[in-house]
Amino acid sequence: MLGIVGESGSGKSQTVFSALDLLPADGRAVADGIWIGGQPVGDLSRAGRHALLGTQIGYVPQEPMSNLDPCYTVGHQLMEPLRAVHKLTRTQARERAREVLLLVGITGPDRVLACHPHQISGGMAQRVLIAGAVAGNTSLLVADKPTTALDVTVQAEVLELLRELQREYCMALVIVTHNFGVVADICDRGAVMKDGRVIETGTVEQIFAHPGDPYTPELIKASQDDTESRAELDAAWNKAGRTVRA
Ligand SMILES: Nc1ncnc2c1ncn2[C@@H]1O[C@H](COP(=O)(O)OP(=O)(O)O)[C@@H](O)[C@H]1O
């Protein structure tokens, strides 16, 4: 479980999009090597990489409500990808949708399948999106700030759910967050981003106890203070002889 942390605009989502091959047309991801489930994917064609989405890689977006289509029922939105990507019949797709809703802790799956997004809560919507992301038995789950839009208590539940799913299915999980508490709580490794670059990466212990970059403890402090302290952060960044993005 890898936690990607960094202030707003530091490039966390772009990093995730590059892993999902969802960069804009003129964007390009560069890496020494990319493997999914032990298979090198760097040499695959665009179509080959897209075929990994929903089969090997699942994605949980940031805003549950704006990532569900208000025009369609939850059931339709869960079943459609299963039919298109996994070639399930309508009956099989419905059964799988019920199964994954139960898996993410939704006890009345039939009722929820029949609901339109405005008829369910934000926490429920996020569970639906997580269900959709794991429905294809993916080996990698990428979650971009999966709890931002939720109440604090629901946030804890959703994190716990991600942790359980990760353990149970031995999935790799990449979670983007601005909360170091989340990293400390559920991650094995962390990556700290600033100005579009990873400035530090290591085990969670290393990052907290022996940070390699002076910016990291400042970011941890700012995250704990829960204040808008970008000025202090920028000062720390400057003190280390770096320039701050305009
Ligand atoms: N590696 C990069 N190369 C080019 N542009 C980048 C890179 N990382 C970030 N950006 C630019 O910074 C903006 C903010 O990045 P984003 O990933 O949305 O930040 P975050 O998710 O951390 O808030 C992007 O829209 C993009 O224009």
Ligand SMILES: [Mg+2]
């Ligand atoms: Mg982002």
